[in-house]
Amino acid sequence: MKKNQAGSGRRQRMLPFDYINYILLGALVLIAFYPMWYVLICSFNEGPDFMAGGIWILPRKFTTLNYHIVFGDAKLWHAFFVTVMKTLIGTFTGLLFTSVVAYSMSRNELKYRNVFYWVNMFTMFFGGGLVPYYLIIRATGLYDSFLVYIIPAMYSVYNMIVISTFFRGIPNDLHEAAIIDGAGEFVTLFTVYLPLAKPILATVGLWLAVGHWNGYFGTMVYTDGGNLTTLQYYLLQLIKQTTAPDNMDAESMEKIVSETVSYAAMVVATIPILCVYPFLQRFFTKGIALGSLKG
Amino acid sequence: MSAREKIKKEWKSTDYELIVMALLGVLFLFVFAYLPMYGITLAFKDGDGKINVLRTLFYGEWIGFDNFKAFFMDEKFYQVLRNTLGLNLLMLVIEFPAPILLALSINEVMHKPYKKVVQSISIFPHFLSWTIFGGIILAVSNVNTGVINPVLEVFGLSSPDKPVNLATGEYIWWLIILSSLIKSTGWGSIIYLTAITGIDPALYEAAEIDGAARFAKMRHITLPSIMPTITLFFILRLSNMLDNSFEQFYVFQNGANLTRSEVLSTYIWKMSIGSSDRRFSYSSALGLFNSVIGFILLLIGNLTSKKLTGKGVF
Numbered sequence: 001m002k003k004n005q006a007g008s009g010r011r012q013r014m015l016p017f018d019y020i021n022y023i024l025l026g027a028l029v030l031i032a033f034y035p036m037w038y039v040l041i042c043s044f045n046e047g048p049d050f051m052a053g054g055i056w057i058l059p060r061k062f063t064t065l066n067y068h069i070v071f072g073d074a075k076l077w078h079a080f081f082v083t084v085m086k087t088l089i090g091t092f093t094g095l096l097f098t099s100v101v102a103y104s105m106s107r108n109e110l111k112y113r114n115v116f117y118w119v120n121m122f123t124m125f126f127g128g129g130l131v132p133y134y135l136i137i138r139a140t141g142l143y144d145s146f147l148v149y150i151i152p153a154m155y156s157v158y159n160m161i162v163i164s165t166f167f168r169g170i171p172n173d174l175h176e177a178a179i180i181d182g183a184g185e186f187v188t189l190f191t192v193y194l195p196l197a198k199p200i201l202a203t204v205g206l207w208l209a210v211g212h213w214n215g216y217f218g219t220m221v222y223t224d225g226g227n228l229t230t231l232q233y234y235l236l237q238l239i240k241q242t243t244a245p246d247n248m249d250a251e252s253m254e255k256i257v258s259e260t261v262s263y264a265a266m267v268v269a270t271i272p273i274l275c276v277y278p279f280l281q282r283f284f285t286k287g288i289a290l291g292s293l294k295g
Numbered sequence: 296m297s298a299r300e301k302i303k304k305e306w307k308s309t310d311y312e313l314i315v316m317a318l319l320g321v322l323f324l325f326v327f328a329y330l331p332m333y334g335i336t337l338a339f340k341d342g343d344g345k346i347n348v349l350r351t352l353f354y355g356e357w358i359g360f361d362n363f364k365a366f367f368m369d370e371k372f373y374q375v376l377r378n379t380l381g382l383n384l385l386m387l388v389i390e391f392p393a394p395i396l397l398a399l400s401i402n403e404v405m406h407k408p409y410k411k412v413v414q415s416i417s418i419f420p421h422f423l424s425w426t427i428f429g430g431i432i433l434a435v436s437n438v439n440t441g442v443i444n445p446v447l448e449v450f451g452l453s454s455p456d457k458p459v460n461l462a463t464g465e466y467i468w469w470l471i472i473l474s475s476l477i478k479s480t481g482w483g484s485i486i487y488l489t490a491i492t493g494i495d496p497a498l499y500e501a502a503e504i505d506g507a508a509r510f511a512k513m514r515h516i517t518l519p520s521i522m523p524t525i526t527l528f529f530i531l532r533l534s535n536m537l538d539n540s541f542e543q544f545y546v547f548q549n550g551a552n553l554t555r556s557e558v559l560s561t562y563i564w565k566m567s568i569g570s571s572d573r574r575f576s577y578s579s580a581l582g583l584f585n586s587v588i589g590f591i592l593l594l595i596g597n598l599t600s601k602k603l604t605g606k607g608v609f
Contacts, residue, residue: 032420216542239433
């Protein structure tokens, strides 16, 4: 209580204003928290009982049956696997490719640097739109292949600028020393710069990872679904009830309904995000500060 | 020796290495950014329903603005346009000030642990996908099983025999805006809190000596100090007002609300890739129209901010 300090004042005592402020904030937090809590408790409730409504604070007829269905669903496991691979490979290749370009753009001695700069910047303001982009995906043969998740996501100008800003902050002496020792630019990048850039790589890596984990647009538009279905796309189909787990047969239908099963699936898909959330909060916030520096 | 040859001679191996690195980026952008830009020409050709659209793209005849005329004649287009502009404007008006207010409010909290809890919970939804978060919102607002109707009943806004179905066209705008508000406000407040932390404490001390009350300090120190951040984010918000919203809107769409929930991004997809009609040229024209509107909004935002604060992005 002693260390408290508030932004626009240094009072120690709570004033009526503070109580009102605390209560309002509490109410807002509740609005953000409750929907998630609601889905969690419903996922632990028996389906037919849930359909009767009125489950608000805790499960009424507790069951883990919904989770049995979810964990026994081969389609979901497959989608989960695809998503994990997409996230791991996509994040790694994205960081690697973007860092390489960012490194060259951070060097003043890069020839035609201005041209390269504008070739990059122009794409931040103008784009072709969905249909032309889709045609390119088709023409390059990426359509409906696993690589469609990886290659088009390998590079982003925004991330390149963020990483190259960080590279520029690394003392040039290190670069000179490496070059004098006979190292080329590639070797310098991998042995000197990348190890020093861990904080920014963590930040951008988390951006990429969350993007890969959460997106469903790619699956929907650039694949035929099927084998390449990702977790989020599968969840979308569950929520829209255009698909159901295979192991939801007539027998189990008496005990479960598709709603509570989809809630359980949503909870399961949230767990990985929850696990990395402490890191997300730390590194994402850093990244925002970086982004605002640019502006 | 010409100057050109001289430069060439001076190239070291490291120069070639750097050029190769930079060219990797150019190669990527050529394929995934510049080629699609050429693809815009499809909007001025007739590629609708063609099996080999690429052929049309490269060799097709120019048909002028026929595709644009086609959608300007279509009643459905105006419905979609109304939804797109209406929803986005409402979201801008409601969503933009929310993180600023939240940041000001969080900044006044004296107890660190409480601050931490408020921030952790309010930021979390930002990291959930639109599938999950949309699913959560649809669950809470479900007309039969959800909690919103019982709450509305308490206030006399709904009754068991005539329950309010938020997923229908009548209310879907508000459901989408509400969900967006919950998902993004906590996250959006971080940047303003960071800006507030950067304010020189001496300013507050001086104001205190002058006898400034809390709201006075907020109005005359905090707000002006974070004004540049507010301006910047307002322009950024305006400039991407019309894109990146596909995943968000699509989750909420169903047969009963489509007349009110169809927006340009989803409509473009439905007319081309997501339909057997494959109206690629028509959709390209719509896409171009969308980009132009987006660009105009960016210019308007920049102009407004220059008028109001004397500063803009360009």
